[in-house]
Amino acid sequence: MIRIRHALLAALLVSSLTACGSASGSAKSDGPEVTELRYQGSVGAVTFPELAEHLGYLAPVKLKWIGNTISGPQDIQAAATGQTDFGGAFNGAIIKLAAAKAPIKAVVGYYGSDEKSYIGYYVTEGSPIKGPRDLIGKKIGVNTLGAHLEAVLKEYLKRGGLTPEEIEKVELVVVPPVNTEQALRQGQIDVAALSGVLRDKALERGGIDPLFKDIDLLGPFTAGSVVLTERFIEENPQTTKKFVEAYSKAIEWTQTHSREEVIAEYKKIIAARGRNEDASTIEFWKSSGVANKGGVIDAKEFQTWVDWLEREGEIKPGQVKTEDLFTNEFNPFKDGSAS
Known part of the structure; x- marks a missing residue:
């Protein structure tokens, strides 16, 4: 069976080229270091960063759409190799990429499964x-x-x-x-x-x-996370803080607003971006599927898949430490409520 090992190897070989932001302009010392973030979207769907920008949470940082993807592993590889500034994938795929020595860090959970979304x-x-x-x-x-x-x-x-x-x-x-x-x-x-x-x-x-x-x-669980490169986080702490804060607030907005309100805003976003998409599927949106408020990451959401990958022989025992895979440092909901 075809694996994504070639993608992991590619990410490792070019890890020295990891993203440091698209650097569209320099920010003040107390503001975001970069003000434009490149990303991949999804046809006929709205991502949380797009919602965050729409709701005004992301300003003064703006998004730059470079295309769409249907693959989480491809999305985080693009982030690891500097083609984009952030990407999201299933936590097991993040573990595999980290095992290949790609310098990435998960910063917020972004999708999952529950009784409404699975x-x-x-x-x-x-x-x-x-x-x-x-x-x-x-x-x-x-x-x-x-x-x-x-x-x-x-x-x-x-x-x-x-x-x-x-x-x-x-x-x-x-x-x-x-x-x-x-x-x-x-x-x-x-x-x-x-x-x-x-x-x-x-x-x-x-x-x-x-x-x-x-x-x-x-059972219900957050299944995937958004990653940034360690270099991006180190060089752009204020941008990272703004991005994760905006992202988590967008998740929380969907968790605390009615289905009708979410659908209405999603329709506006799809119409405004002008990508000639069918927005009819948005009518079927039910929930974010994210288990924790604002996408706060629980260690077990990674440990479950570390254990599974070790058991399956996909990674070696001890090859990856769960605590090294993610951080909630920048999430305003990490202590239970937004600061």
Whole structure:
């Protein structure tokens, strides 16, 4: 099975080129050192930095969109190699990148799973696939390899009693999220991993049944974090503070405002950025999925995946220390309320 090791190696080789901000102008000593941050977005969706900028939390720092991505590992690699100034991914992918000696640090949790927002694995109505063992030799559509969807699937298979050799016979197929439902219905894949508005739209159309959900295995949890390079943090402490503060306040805003209010603002953001996108999926937004207020990171959100990766042989025991992977230093909610 294809791994993201080549991406990790690439990040390691160019780690000396890590981001130090796009440096569009110099800031006062008591203000942000850089005032423009490059990032990747998501088609038809709104990211928390975009919401933060829209709500005025990020000023005077501005965002510079350089394109979209559907891959968390690619997003954090882009940050590690200086193509962007920040990126977000599944915590397990962050651990792998850190294990490859990429100098990155997680600063805020940004997505996760709960009863309203979760990753579901679906089959077509009437499918003979009913459990883990039925997946041997089958194709499962995921957004990217080496991340959340693959890790949860492997945990499901292992708990279902499959041996490592049997798990290797379950084929992961990378499919853009917007095409995953169609690929399932057309028989190109046997199982589709779906989340958020794409999952809800697919369920509304009918004809698909749930196989399992990630929360069935793990309960509600924050699954991914946003990273900055250690060099960026060291050279731009005020920008880092402003960015994380704005990011966490945007998360908290969605956690404390009604679904209707969130959807209304998201529609405004999509319309204003003029990327010729379909905003209809925003109507299905339900929750941030982030477990802790303002995205404060809990050590167990990394330790769970450190343990799992060690058990799977993806990293060596002791290769990564959980306390080195993240910091809540810049999050205003770290003590329970915004300062």
